[in-house]
Amino acid sequence: MNTLNINGERLWQALMDLAAIGATPKGGNARLALTALDGQGRDLLVRWMREAGLAVTVDQVGNIFGRRAGRNDALPPVMTGSHIDTQPTGGKFDGCYGVLAGLEVMRTLAERGIVTEAPLELAIWTNEEGSRFLPVMMGSGVFAGVFPLETALEARDSEGKRVADELAAIGYAGGAPVGREVGAYFEAHIEQGPVLEAADRVIGVVTGSLGVRWYDVTVTGMEAHAGPTPMPMRRDALFGATFLMQEVVKIARDFAPHGRGTVGVVNLHPGSRNVIPGAVRFTVDLRHEDAEQLARMDARFRAACAAVADGTTTGAVLPVDVQQVQYFKPTPFARELVEQVRAEAAARGLTHQDIVTGAGHDAVYIAGVAPTAMIFVPCKDGISHNEIEDARPEHLEAGANVLLGAMVARAGLPAGA
Amino acid sequence: MNTLNINGERLWQALMDLAAIGATPKGGNARLALTALDGQGRDLLVRWMREAGLAVTVDQVGNIFGRRAGRNDALPPVMTGSHIDTQPTGGKFDGCYGVLAGLEVMRTLAERGIVTEAPLELAIWTNEEGSRFLPVMMGSGVFAGVFPLETALEARDSEGKRVADELAAIGYAGGAPVGREVGAYFEAHIEQGPVLEAADRVIGVVTGSLGVRWYDVTVTGMEAHAGPTPMPMRRDALFGATFLMQEVVKIARDFAPHGRGTVGVVNLHPGSRNVIPGAVRFTVDLRHEDAEQLARMDARFRAACAAVADGTTTGAVLPVDVQQVQYFKPTPFARELVEQVRAEAAARGLTHQDIVTGAGHDAVYIAGVAPTAMIFVPCKDGISHNEIEDARPEHLEAGANVLLGAMVARAGLPAGA
Numbered sequence: 001m002n003t004l005n006i007n008g009e010r011l012w013q014a015l016m017d018l019a020a021i022g023a024t025p026k027g028g029n030a031r032l033a034l035t036a037l038d039g040q041g042r043d044l045l046v047r048w049m050r051e052a053g054l055a056v057t058v059d060q061v062g063n064i065f066g067r068r069a070g071r072n073d074a075l076p077p078v079m080t081g082s083h084i085d086t087q088p089t090g091g092k093f094d095g096c097y098g099v100l101a102g103l104e105v106m107r108t109l110a111e112r113g114i115v116t117e118a119p120l121e122l123a124i125w126t127n128e129e130g131s132r133f134l135p136v137m138m139g140s141g142v143f144a145g146v147f148p149l150e151t152a153l154e155a156r157d158s159e160g161k162r163v164a165d166e167l168a169a170i171g172y173a174g175g176a177p178v179g180r181e182v183g184a185y186f187e188a189h190i191e192q193g194p195v196l197e198a199a200d201r202v203i204g205v206v207t208g209s210l211g212v213r214w215y216d217v218t219v220t221g222m223e224a225h226a227g228p229t230p231m232p233m234r235r236d237a238l239f240g241a242t243f244l245m246q247e248v249v250k251i252a253r254d255f256a257p258h259g260r261g262t263v264g265v266v267n268l269h270p271g272s273r274n275v276i277p278g279a280v281r282f283t284v285d286l287r288h289e290d291a292e293q294l295a296r297m298d299a300r301f302r303a304a305c306a307a308v309a310d311g312t313t314t315g316a317v318l319p320v321d322v323q324q325v326q327y328f329k330p331t332p333f334a335r336e337l338v339e340q341v342r343a344e345a346a347a348r349g350l351t352h353q354d355i356v357t358g359a360g361h362d363a364v365y366i367a368g369v370a371p372t373a374m375i376f377v378p379c380k381d382g383i384s385h386n387e388i389e390d391a392r393p394e395h396l397e398a399g400a401n402v403l404l405g406a407m408v409a410r411a412g413l414p415a416g417a
Numbered sequence: 418m419n420t421l422n423i424n425g426e427r428l429w430q431a432l433m434d435l436a437a438i439g440a441t442p443k444g445g446n447a448r449l450a451l452t453a454l455d456g457q458g459r460d461l462l463v464r465w466m467r468e469a470g471l472a473v474t475v476d477q478v479g480n481i482f483g484r485r486a487g488r489n490d491a492l493p494p495v496m497t498g499s500h501i502d503t504q505p506t507g508g509k510f511d512g513c514y515g516v517l518a519g520l521e522v523m524r525t526l527a528e529r530g531i532v533t534e535a536p537l538e539l540a541i542w543t544n545e546e547g548s549r550f551l552p553v554m555m556g557s558g559v560f561a562g563v564f565p566l567e568t569a570l571e572a573r574d575s576e577g578k579r580v581a582d583e584l585a586a587i588g589y590a591g592g593a594p595v596g597r598e599v600g601a602y603f604e605a606h607i608e609q610g611p612v613l614e615a616a617d618r619v620i621g622v623v624t625g626s627l628g629v630r631w632y633d634v635t636v637t638g639m640e641a642h643a644g645p646t647p648m649p650m651r652r653d654a655l656f657g658a659t660f661l662m663q664e665v666v667k668i669a670r671d672f673a674p675h676g677r678g679t680v681g682v683v684n685l686h687p688g689s690r691n692v693i694p695g696a697v698r699f700t701v702d703l704r705h706e707d708a709e710q711l712a713r714m715d716a717r718f719r720a721a722c723a724a725v726a727d728g729t730t731t732g733a734v735l736p737v738d739v740q741q742v743q744y745f746k747p748t749p750f751a752r753e754l755v756e757q758v759r760a761e762a763a764a765r766g767l768t769h770q771d772i773v774t775g776a777g778h779d780a781v782y783i784a785g786v787a788p789t790a791m792i793f794v795p796c797k798d799g800i801s802h803n804e805i806e807d808a809r810p811e812h813l814e815a816g817a818n819v820l821l822g823a824m825v826a827r828a829g830l831p832a833g834a
């Protein structure tokens with residue numbers, strides 16, 4: 001058999017057609033979960049799925065599945081998918097690329113009349129972004145049993161509207177039970193970071209997702225007038241906090257290449273130009289691909305906090321309160337599937353490298369219940385969650401070809417096909 | 418002649434009586450400049466001044482002067498004073514102590530029938546706090562020619578009310594021209610800092626006021642997702658900014674004992690837990706008693722900014738914008754008057770030490786047009802601009818005695834008195 005290839009122009013046209021629903025003036029997309037626009041996007045996808053010969057079902061949390069039967073249809077499906085909901089000022093590729101690359105796989109197989117051994121499915125997960133309803137990655141989370149269906153259906157947006165009602169309003173309150181056996185799950189996605197572009201690679205072979213620890217930290221000093229208070233008599237909360245902010249970055253650097261450390265929010269009390277800060281609150285985001293390493297990063301950060309608190313760091317006692325407010329454990333992807341992606345990229349002569357995902361994806365939840373892998377393609381300047389998000393047609397085409405190859409290889413072709 | 422002493426109980430009672438006008442539930446004072454309450458406070462002081470035999474005049478910016486004639490009344494007056502307006506949640510002592518210590522000097526001299534060679538005056542300066550109208554230290558500023566009368570009279574509060582109209586409404590739009598020759602100016606004040614209390618000294622001999630440089634600083638990096646962006650590819654504006662925040666403190670420590678360095682306001686953009694800060698804006702407050710040393714502190718801070726900007730400090734290029742937004746030059750007080758305060762404290766056997774004022778006072782402006790000195794007494798825990806501001810009666814009494822002694826010594830007693 002000759003190498004199977006998807007149709008890159010058709011893929012690009014599908015991306016542009018979907019992006020017309022909820023298009024923003026700056027070239028982005030605003031199609032928030034379970035809005036009328038999301039309903040229009042879903043309707044378009046369902047029509048395209050049916051035209052490609054897929055049998056469409058909708059489950060109780062609104063996840064849509066398009067199924068292409070296998071020769072041995074009792075086998076668990078080889079699935080791909082992503083989401084079509086966007087951020088309020090989102091781009092045209094985040095999520096949509098994974099769904100439409102999957103659709104393109106199905107269209108290509110239909111065109112060629114190829115039937116795989118195991119069935120194939122294309123999933124559109126409900127509310128991945130979490131911009132309108134929390135929790136984020138809602139549809140895949142319920143599917144993978146991370147939280148109960150009821151939690152999702154009862155979630156309300158800022159206007160008090162319920163997920164259950166909004167699903168019904170757009171016609172996607174489905175009847176299928178949520179969750180079932182999946183043989184393998186692949187998800188194609190834009191990288192949402194700068195690594196592939198900087199390394200000039202077309203394909204990112206995603207080996208897993210980083211674990212994340214989020215903290216709220218408060219350093220307490222003593223508020224006093226900046227003029228009359230001599231330096232040795234100060235308990236400057238900000239001065240102490242700066243050492244912890246630096247330590248966050250240094251820890252991440254020391255746990256290279258997959259350590260990450262970020263302080264994104266800082267608030268001072270009272271926040272006046274001529275008053276020594278009496279308290280500083282800030283957030284910390286530590287990430288690593290390995291749970292044990294992440295625990296060591298946590299320990300080192302807490303030790304730094306203790307040294308600020310007892311006066312070792314600055315000479316002044318500055319009590320530090322550290323609250324871990326969120327923990328997502330690292331998720332390594334299935335070795336066999338990752339290897340399939342790598343082999344497919346190599347076989348097609350595509351430049352590629354291993355990469356981890358620092359952002360969350362539906363695949364990270366699905367990885368808890370099925371062998372999973374992801375395929376990244378570069379995005380311009382690493383920018384995502386932004387209307388200027390962009391990606392090159394040839395990269396999107398290449399990623400879809402790798403997806404096609406990996407899915408078919410995994411599902412199996414009848415002998416002699 | 419026996420040592421002259423003021424009446425400490427009468428001083429305390431006057432403080433409590435004035436504090437009853439605009440008393441707050443937490444024991445503080447809210448008597449904002451040119452409000453009806455300020456008018457009531459002024460009326461009480463004017464009555465007390467007249468009862469003590471003083472001739473009262475009011476100038477065009479509402480400054481009140483109570484004059485006790487000298488034997489040689491053509492000599493320029495030896496003046497004392499302060500203010501009776503307060504912060505919105507102010508204390509009972511800030512400003513009021515200086516005015517009522519001066520009143521107590523006048524009462525004591527009246528009681529004893531003592532006439533000094535030069536005339537004595539007690540000044541109540543309009544709107545020192547600047548809580549309602551800017552600029553701060555308004556009355557003394559116009560008196561000293563720092564800004565024009567018109568600027569003060571046209572100033573408006575947040576409701577659009579004009580100083581000129583509010584002066585008239587409370588009956589203090591005076592006719593006397595603003596500014597004239599002053600032979601010497603003394604001002605007694607609570608320290609508003611922790612130095613005297615910590616050193617267990619009763620009298621602070623104030624040698625001058627710190628110069629101040631205020632800056633607005635912006636460090637610019639590149640906003641990016643905290644997950645997918647590896648550490649070496651980051652331009653983290655906060656990481657760079659923390660080195661500058663630390664340098665502010667280190668510079669001040671290296672210019673001990675009178676260097677001060679404070680970062681009181683920090684704002685991050687975009688300010689999201691999982692986004693690397695793209696920009697950090699913060700304020701810097703550098704102080705020193707010597708203008709040249711303060712200029713050296715400025716140069717060192719700017720060098721640190723340049724090292725962050727060109728990548729030397731963090732390895733990433735992070736442009737830094739530094740704007741000096743305010744400069745108050747250091748004001749050394751008159752050596753001869755400072756010595757008079759020191760000698761008076763010593764003669765009375767009061768523990769004392771030299772000190773500089775880090776906060777602004779009317780005396781700092783008057784020092785530009787007349788020989789000036791200040792007398793500090795301790796305040797509890799160094800706390801001021803707060804309803805819990807407190808001071809001990811024996812300290813207040815001691816400070817008023819030093820004021821009495823210094824004023825009389827400066828004005829001169831007729832031979833044999």
